[in-house]
Amino acid sequence: MSTPDLSVDLAGLRLRNPVMTASGTFGYGAEFAEHMDLESIGAFVTKGLSLKPRAGNPPPRICETPAGMLNAIGLQNIGIDAFVARKLPFLRTVKTPCIANFFGETLEEYAEMAARLDAIPEVAALEVNISCPNVKKGGIVFGVDPASASGVVSACRAETKKPLIVKLSPNVTDIVVMARACADAGADALSLINTLLGLAVDLAKRRPMLANVTGGLSGPAVKPIALRMVWQVARAVEIPVVGIGGITSASDALEFILAGATAVQVGTANFVTPDAAQRVARDMESWLIDNGVDDVKSLIRGLRTEDR
């Protein structure tokens, strides 16, 4: 059979395939150029950017847990000025769309960041982080309350015509309520899930493993929760959904697409295998060929839940 079509349209952004990389796991893109072909994937997402540089939380910041890891980096980033000065020249050399992830401490900062990023031609789309669990100011206060989330999304929407993706927190009672609030406020797409708030304990020291005490859980351990939430949200909103959570293989990615995702993000797996996203994209093409599927779009929301 002929080569399958892996391209997808994410809120007006055309991706050569549905495989993206998740914010905070892929630097600003350039760090991975020596490890993989950046043009083998659909898009990549930057480390979360803020108006001012941020130093992040004190160490220890990470620890491994069964089939996953906890992190409490604390949104360390170089700030938007350094991003413009130091990272854009590289982005001009890459054809793959770069999506800028960003956050603010106030509604005004979110809006100003959206306006600044809107003016950068190298930024193809915006992913607004209202869901970092590791700092008080930096998202989660906006990400757990529908009215606050709606306010942030409206404020950002007013400042940009680029595709606006809202990254949702799983640390809520009902993610569908949050998803609807963001969609109604003008989001073009939703990405989910950010990390799940967790705790790891050093029994011998009777202390938490992380200086921040709690951290965000990621990796294969969270995949079933992420799949469930993607499935719930994709049924509830009209806008496209980006699936994130423990994806390490093409089959993981395809499961998210069946559950309703238009695209996916590979996150923690980038730490284990620097070319993980490229492998996922390559193996996805092989799977489509082996299974006689000529267009990946035909699998989106294809999960069969009717009576067997």
Next chain:
Amino acid sequence: MLTESSLLFNTQISPSYWHARLCASAAFVREAAPGRFVMLRVNDTTDPLLRRPFAIFDADDDASGAPVFEILYRVVGKATTILSAKKEGDVLDVLGPLGKGFDLGAPAGEHLLVGGGVGLAPLYALAKKLRAASSTVLLFAGGRRRDDILCAEAFASLGVECHFATEDGSIGERALVTEPLTRYLESQGAKAAIYACGPEGMLRAVAQIAARRAIPCQVSLESRMACGVGVCLGCVVAGRRTAPQTPDFRCVCSEGPVFDANEIDWEGA
């Protein structure tokens, strides 16, 4: 660089420590400057999920001219337990060499290497490089017990003068390694530079000794790491400019693991 490397041997050398040799490429050996490290994946399951960092003990051509590298490790958890069960011929997934190694900028004078346990691994690579340039190298190796003093013969055979100290006196003097180091520094007037790798308390004490005498001191640090390439920002240590208003976090994997001891905030560490 990411490679699949066969184990050539994987030997228990003392109750707690193992010594392994793996195949490498010529490019790997060329880039494996003393103090750099590798991230190893011990299997392809999701638990353990992350790679583990190991300092390069040696990287060279073996007797037959094939490029190889070696690591020393202590079995401390799930990943190193799995690693210790690997046999000759088993294949490991290797990312590296990574990080910034020792600065060998001061060839004149004496090079004082201070370490213990697996901290001796990068110091062996350093000693070998320094001795190849005919530099004077002394080793001050310390630890709790004899078990922590690894590869003493290997250092000696490079022509390194070795001083040992253990807390239980089972090898060398019954003391912390800082005692023979301090005594040596007091007894001699030559220019010296210190290179240290070992437990955090040892490094802090050595850094203080060096600072008091204004002796250049480089330390190789250990940290929990996820990526090893400066992306996850998980392995940071506090630099000396750290204050509540001006945090100064350095990535151990990409800005280190070797730092000038003056760059580190030893109170915060």
